Every structure is written in C-alpha cells, then in structure tokens.
Amino acid sequence: MSEPVLVALRGVSFAYEDGPDVVAGLDFAVREGRALALLGRNGSGKTTLMRLLSGGLRPGAGEVVADGRTVSYDRKGLTRLRTTVQLVVQDPDDQLFAASVGQDVSFGPLNLGLPDDEVRARVARSLAALDITTLADRPTHLLSYGQRKRTAIAGAVAMRPRVLILDEPTAGLDPDGQERLLATLEGLRAGGTTVVMATHDVDLALRWADDAALLTPDGVRLGPADRILARTDLLAAAGLRLPWGVAAAGWLRARGLLADGERGPLTPEELAGLVAAEGPAGKG
Template identity: 75%
Template sequence: MVKPVVELSGASYAYEDGPEVLSGVDFGIAEGRALALLGRNGSGKTTLMRLLSGGLRPASGRLLLDGSPVAYDRAGLTRLRTSVQLVVQDPDDQLFAASVEQDVSFGPLNLGLPEPEVRARVEEALSALDITALRDRPTHLLSYGQRKRAAIAGAVAMRPRVLVLDEPTAGLDPDGQERLLAVLASLTDTTVVMATHDVDLAVRWADDAAVLTPAGIRTGPAAELLADPELLAAARLRQAWSPAVTAFLRSRGLLGSAPPPRTPEDLSTLP
C-alpha cells in the first residue's frame, strides 16, 4: 500500500454554533494518483480540503504529513504548505496583486527564496498554465478562465507535491474545461485532487475517487466506485454516463473485450 503524503486520522470538525460537518474521518492522499472528491453541497468537501491544507484545524484527531503530525505553528504550517496547496473555487477570493506575475510570485517570496529561484518558479508556473503572455496583465482585467489559471499558477509556483482544487471547472465553457484538464495532465510531478459535482468528468479524469455521504467517506478506483448507483444516490449525485452506457452495451453483447468507453468519442472505436 502506498503511504499517503497527507492524511487525516480520526478527524472531526464543526463550525462555531453548528453541528459536526465531519466526524472521525480517516482519509489520505497517495502520491501520483489523480483523485476526484465528490459529494452534494454541504457534505463537507470544502471543509475536508481546508483541513488537509491546514486552513482549518481538526477539533479532534490529527493531520499527518509523511506520517508525522502537523504542528499548527508558523514552521509547521510552512512545511505543510510547501507540500500541499489549496486553490479555492472563486479565483477572486485568491488573486489580490496588481499583476499576474506579482500574484504568482507572492508564495515563493514568502518562503524567503533567493530572487533567481523565485523568478525560475514564476516562469515555470506561467508556462505550465499557458499564461506567460499575461504576466503583466492586471488580474482584474483577466477573463474568468484566465483568472482560474492564474490562481492555480500561484499554487504551482510553490512546487507542491499535492495540489487541491475546489471545483476548478465550475463556470468554464466546454473548451475552457478541456484546456484546464490538459494543463492539469501536464503537471506530472504533482498529485492533483479535484472536488467536483461532475461525475462524468470524475470517471473520465480520475484514477481514484472519494465520495462523501451522510454515512462517511467511500474511496476506491474511480471507474468502480462511480459505477455504484446506490452510493451515488446516497451522495445525491447523478449516475455517470460511462458506467451506464457500459452496462447497456454489455447487456446487449456489444462491448466484447474492448475497454469501457469513458467519453462519447470512445464509442466510435468499438468493434
């Protein structure tokens, strides 16, 4: 079994004067596996992501980085955030500097890195997110999709081992979604975790999935887990296109030994 980079052990959390959002959670992120995090609104996805990235502290239980408990002091949180970066859903909640380049450089500068290292990281992040041409653009003059990529670039410049994205494709048109997914696929040295309501996207993109339901968190290979209609119903998620079509084709003897289709385009390759 692959040891998680970051994990919650017996973690619980409740907001002030509210019920517990998460209770006794055991959940980890393994390196090198694209992970989709799914659940209805209010299921605790955002809380879980903020706990994993150190933005919130468990009321009980522990957050571990490489098997060691995270200390919630400046040194401990800096150590965590050089490994785990969270990008929130609305880029306007994250972007604040006058220009794209200034915003992307903020994190590396705060680490106290020498200027040549900061410049190298900024260039690397701008190139990875395909926004080099926007480096001098004021952030408030960017399109929504550009602001999304600029916010992600700021996290990528920290060179995290784990990049946690809250609904990164929300609000993007189909072309914008595909461009963002291509960018994420290019981040081969980073493990990407994506919170999403789009089950079809999760089946197509993720290696593993974690589904939050009132009964707890179920994890497993995305193609298997997201083919479970009872689990999806418990999480109030719509059944994915791919498993439904695969079941239909198999019931008609039309799939044979071919791999299950993950996109409509895959149907054209079936024998």
C-alpha cells in the same frame, strides 16, 4: 494500494462554532500519484475536508499527517504543510489580489523567503505550465475568467506542492477551456504533482480520476473511480446520478459490443468510435 501517503487525516473530527460535527472520527489519505476526485452534495463537507487537508482549518480532534509528520499549527508547522499541500478555491477572485499576473504568482515563493533568482524561476515555470507566460505583465482585473483560474492555479504551483487540491476547477469554463485545463493538469501530474479535484461532475470524475471519494451521510467511501462511480447506492446517498459512461458501458456489454472487464467509453467521441467500429453488425 501501495503508493506512499502524502497527507492524511487520522481520526479527525471538526465542527464549526455552535454546530454539529461536519466530520467525525474521519480517516482519509491522499496517495502519491493517484488522481483523486471528491464528490458529494452541497453541504456534504467537501470544502471542510479540503481545508483540513491544506491547513485552513484545525481539527477539533485527531491529527493531520503530512510526509509522515503530525502537523503542528504554529507558523513553522503550517509553512511546512503548505509547501506540501496547496488549495485553489473555486472562485479565483477570492485568491487573486496582486496588480499583475506575475506579481500574484510570485507572492507565495516570496513569502517563503526564497532568493530572487529562485522566485523568478518558479514564476516562469508555473506560468509556462499553465500556458499563461504571455500574461505575466497583464493586470489581473483585465483577465478573462479562464485566465484568472489559470493564474490562481499557477500561484499554487509556484509553491511546488506535492499535492494540489482544486475546488471545482472546471466550473464556469466553456468546453474548450475545460479541455485545456484537463490537459494542463495531466502535464502537472506527469511532472510529479498529485492532484485532488472536488467536483459535482460525475462524468468528468469517471474520465479523469484514478480514485473517487464519495461524501455521504454515513461517511466517506473511497476507492477506484470506475468501481465507486458504478455503485448506484453510494451515488444516491451522495446525491449524485450515475455517470453516463457507466450506463453506456452497460448498454454496450448487453449487446456484446464490449467485453466484460474491458474499459467502457469515457467521452461521447469514444462511444461513437466503438459503435462505428462494429458497423452494421453492431446494430440492435
């Protein structure tokens, strides 16, 4: 890959107090413009990896590099990292604390010491990007779950990070809420934000991601999502099943309905369209 590296772990090891290494000698990079899905069983180290990338944890060995500079863990170094990388945790209630949506979204920019005009502009743009402008004065405790998710993401977006890391962002959302969030993420990507998503949903990862990183007992395997998520050996090691889109593509190719090298369906609607386009001749 030729895309610039925005943030990377180089030879990083980390263990929680009195515990074994969660990661050991890990090299891992997030490249600009590549939508990246992190997948693995519970306890595989996804949360640890995300917190190492965003500065929430400090490596026991190795280094974190952001924008070509080794991260230092003093106030200045962490502030610099967090203007590059922002993490949004799975439960928005762990992240929201201000009385209203607008106040919560403004918290990060205010802490950067930005002028009031710049803070207001950032808040307005972030609320618009997450389609929650009308909620600016809404008390956070009166928001729906999906609205709280969007508010938490808006707070991170207001920091203008180059890398936005999301932990299970679609968990707890209904299908319409998931589709709206994915559309929002596409808008953020179009605006230049590189998005990393931790998820258990292999179908979502295949549909959304350019690259996939599988966390297995033997380490992290990273590569193009369509190739990594077709590897049944790696999926089994990561405690994951084969995405239905991969299985559907195999079924279609076996029946001559999909050419070798042609992208398979990523949604049920795409599959129905492919089969319908073949008509009666495509049956059997």
